[in-house]
Amino acid sequence: MQQLTVKEYESGQRLDRYLQHYLKEASRGFLYKMLRKKNITLNGKKADGSEKLASGDVVCLFFSEETLQHFSGEEKAGRIPEKPGTLSRSAGGPSPRSLTFPPVLYEDEDVIFLNKPAGMLSQKAAASDISLCELLTDRMIQQGILTEEGTRTFRPGVCNRLDRNTSGVVAAGKSSRGLRVLSEWIRNRQVKKFYLCVVSGSVFGAAIIDGYLSKDERSNMVTVRKTPPGDRILTRYRPLSRGNGCTLLLVELITGRTHQIRAHLASIGHPVLGDSKYGTSLRESGAGESGNRGVRTLMLHAWKMVFPEGESELPGLSGRTITAPVPGRFASVLKQYRMEVPENLSLFLL
Numbered sequence: 001m002q003q004l005t006v007k008e009y010e011s012g013q014r015l016d017r018y019l020q021h022y023l024k025e026a027s028r029g030f031l032y033k034m035l036r037k038k039n040i041t042l043n044g045k046k047a048d049g050s051e052k053l054a055s056g057d058v059v060c061l062f063f064s065e066e067t068l069q070h071f072s073g074e075e076k077a078g079r080i081p082e083k084p085g086t087l088s089r090s091a092g093g094p095s096p097r098s099l100t101f102p103p104v105l106y107e108d109e110d111v112i113f114l115n116k117p118a119g120m121l122s123q124k125a126a127a128s129d130i131s132l133c134e135l136l137t138d139r140m141i142q143q144g145i146l147t148e149e150g151t152r153t154f155r156p157g158v159c160n161r162l163d164r165n166t167s168g169v170v171a172a173g174k175s176s177r178g179l180r181v182l183s184e185w186i187r188n189r190q191v192k193k194f195y196l197c198v199v200s201g202s203v204f205g206a207a208i209i210d211g212y213l214s215k216d217e218r219s220n221m222v223t224v225r226k227t228p229p230g231d232r233i234l235t236r237y238r239p240l241s242r243g244n245g246c247t248l249l250l251v252e253l254i255t256g257r258t259h260q261i262r263a264h265l266a267s268i269g270h271p272v273l274g275d276s277k278y279g280t281s282l283r284e285s286g287a288g289e290s291g292n293r294g295v296r297t298l299m300l301h302a303w304k305m306v307f308p309e310g311e312s313e314l315p316g317l318s319g320r321t322i323t324a325p326v327p328g329r330f331a332s333v334l335k336q337y338r339m340e341v342p343e344n345l346s347l348f349l350l
Contacts, residue, residue, distance in 0.1 A: 001060060001061065001062050001063070002060070002061040002063065002068055003058060003059070003060050003061075004022070004058070004059040004060075004061070004153075005056065005057070005058055005059075006018070006053045006054065006055055006056060006057040006058075006059065007055060007150055007154075008055040008109070008175065009145065009146060009150070009154055009174060009175040009176060010053060010055075010150070010153050010154045010175075010176055011053050011054050011055045011057075011175070011176060011177060012052060012053065012175070012176045012177035012180060013052070013053055013154075013176040013180070014049065014050060014051065014052060014053070015042055015047055015049050015050070015051045015052075015053055015059070016028070016031060016032070016035075016049030016050065018053055018059070018153050019031050019040065019049070019059075021152060021153045021154065022072060022152050022153045023061075023068075023071040023072055024071075024072065024073050024152075025070065025071045025072065025073045026071040030071075031049065032048075032049060034061075035047055035048060035049055036048075038062075039061070039062045039063065040059065040060070040061055040062070041059070041060045041062075042057060042058070042059055043057055043058055044058070044060070072152065099120075099130060099135060101135055101139055102114040102115055102116050102117060102120065102132070102135075102170075103115040105169065105322050105323070105324060106320070106322050107174075108316045109174065109175065109178075110173065110174055110175045110177055110178030110181075110314055110316075111171065111172065111173055111174060111178040111182055111314065111316075111317065112136065112156075112171075112172050112174055113169055113170070113171050113172070113305070113322045114132065114169075114170045114172065115167070115168065115169065115170075115324040115325070116132060116162055116166075116167055116168060116169075116170045116302075117167055117327060118164075118165050118166065118167045118297045118298065118327065118329070119164060119165060119297070120132065120164070121164055122158045122160075122161045122162050122164075122170055123157075123158060123161060125164075132158055132170060132172065133155070133156065133157055133158060133172075136156045136172055136174075137151060137155055137156055140156060140174065145174070154175075154176050156172055156173055156174050156179070157172060157173055157179055158170055158171065158172045159171040159172060159173060159179065159182045159183045159186050160186055160193070160256070160302075162302055163259065163262075163298070163300075165274075165297055165298040165300075166298055166300045166301070166302060167300075167301045167302070167324070167326075167327050167330065168195070168301045168302025168303055168324045169193075169302045169303070169304065169305050169322055169323075169324045170302070171186070171305065171322075177313070177314075178314065181313045181314050182314065182317075185307075185311075186256070189254070189255075189256075190307075190308055191305055191306070191307055191308075192252065192304075192305065192306040193252065193253045193256065193302065193304075193305055194250060194251065194252050194253075194303050194304040194305075194306070195250075195251040195252075195253065195261060195300060195301060195302050195303055196240075196248065196249070196250060196251070196300075196301045196303045196326060196330075196341065197248075197249050197251055197261065197265070197272050197273075197299055197300045197301070198246050198247070198248055198249075198272065198273040198299035198333060198334070198337070198339070199246065199247050199249055199265055199270040199271060199272055199273060200245070200246060200270055200271050200272075200273060200279065201245065201246070201247065201269065201270050202242050202245070202246075202247055203237070203239045203242070203247040203249060203270055204239065205239070206236070206237065206238040206239070207236070207237060208234060208235070208236045208254070209234075209235050209236075209237070209264055209265075209267075209268060210226075210232070210233075210234055211224045211225060211226055211230075211232070211233050211264060211267065212224070212225045212226070212227060212228050212229065212230030212231065212232055212233065213230050213231050213232075213233045213257050213258075213260065213263065213264075214229065214230040214231075215258055221259070221277060221278075222257070222258055222259045222260075222263045223263070224263045224264055224266075224267040231255075231257055232255065233255045233257050233260050233264060234254035234255050235251060235252075235253065235254065235255075235260060235261060235264045235265070236251065236252040236254055237249045237250065237251045237252075237265075238250045240339075240341065240342055240345070241334075241339040241340055241341075241342070242339065243337045243338035243339040244336075244337040244338055245337075246273060246337045246339065247270070247339075248334065248339045248340075248341070249265075250303075250345070251265075259277075259278070261300060262275050262277070262278045262279075262298075262300065263278050266278040266279055272298060272299055272300050273295055273298075273299040273333070274295040274296065274297055274298045274299050275298055275300075295333055297329055299330060299333060301324070301326050301327070301330055302324060303323065303324060303326070304321060304322065304323045304324070305321070305322045306321050307319060307320045307321070307322075326341060
């Protein structure tokens with residue numbers, strides 16, 4: 001028999017989801033059968049799986065040790081894999097301990113907001129990758145907030161994904177409640193998200209651009225059209241500064257789709273500077289001799305998140321604004337092209 005006590009960071013999720021994480025090799029049908037037969041109980045009583053777990057709840061699994069090992073994935077193909085949440089050095093890859101944890105912008109027991117640098121992954125793209133999720137998991141383990149055993153039923157995760165070469169605010173859940181609620185807010189557009197970017201060409205006047213986005217999964221690229229088919233996208237922008245054939249824009253994501261800002265601005269002839277996927281160099285577009293010379297990173301920064309008042313599930317975020325200072329490289333490119341971020345930037349919010 002295995003007895004599991006629900007931790008605070010695991011609370012708020014349904015019992016059946018908790019069991020699916022812990023017994024990842026078991027089918028849903030098997031789990032519900034075990035619940036019906038009381039081979040799995042909650043606080044000593046029969047459960048159907050729909051119960052919301054609270055900190056301190058006790059889940060008992062009346063299985064043999066061999067059955068537990070089999071369904072938990074600890075015994076597969078005749079070997080015991082690494083424990084989840086352990087950051088090991090991959091062949092030819094970086095040592096996780098050599099990676100610097102990003103600056104923390106805000107943190108409480110449920111959520112954390114980080115200023116992600118360009119070049120760091122929000123989530124894994126390959127099995128050997130070290131992303132923000134792995135770094136956050138390791139940090140929580142080091143702090144004693146999370147245990148390696150605990151990662152079998154909960155792992156912290158990001159709620160908004162930034163492209164690898166985009167810097168700025170990344171929101172992540174440190175608890176099941178934080179991850180669920182924050183993800184719902186972002187998905188339901190209750191959180192306003194603002195970006196700063198430098199684009200090719202001179203842009204005059206604020207506008208909303210409308211379109212339809214389709215993604216090619218094989219190439220990981222998107223196409224923007226003015227009419228369907230595709231997912232509708234809305235992007236609002238306002239020019240803040242112009243110089244040397246470029247414009248600094250404040251952008252609000254009204255919708256949030258893969259590569260939306262990059263593809264949408266490129267579709268109207270103003271690609272983001274340094275965008276090798278959707279953009280062209282300034283020299284190629286006839287904007288001057290300097291072109292993209294010296295710009296090696298994507299000039300797109302997730303600058304600010306604004307939360308509405310009156311949120312009760314995560315009260316620490318009610319009415320809060322999370323701001324990520326622009327990185328040094330971004331600031332130096334602005335200086336190079338004779339532009340600057342206005343001191344009273346918040347007055348420009350769209």
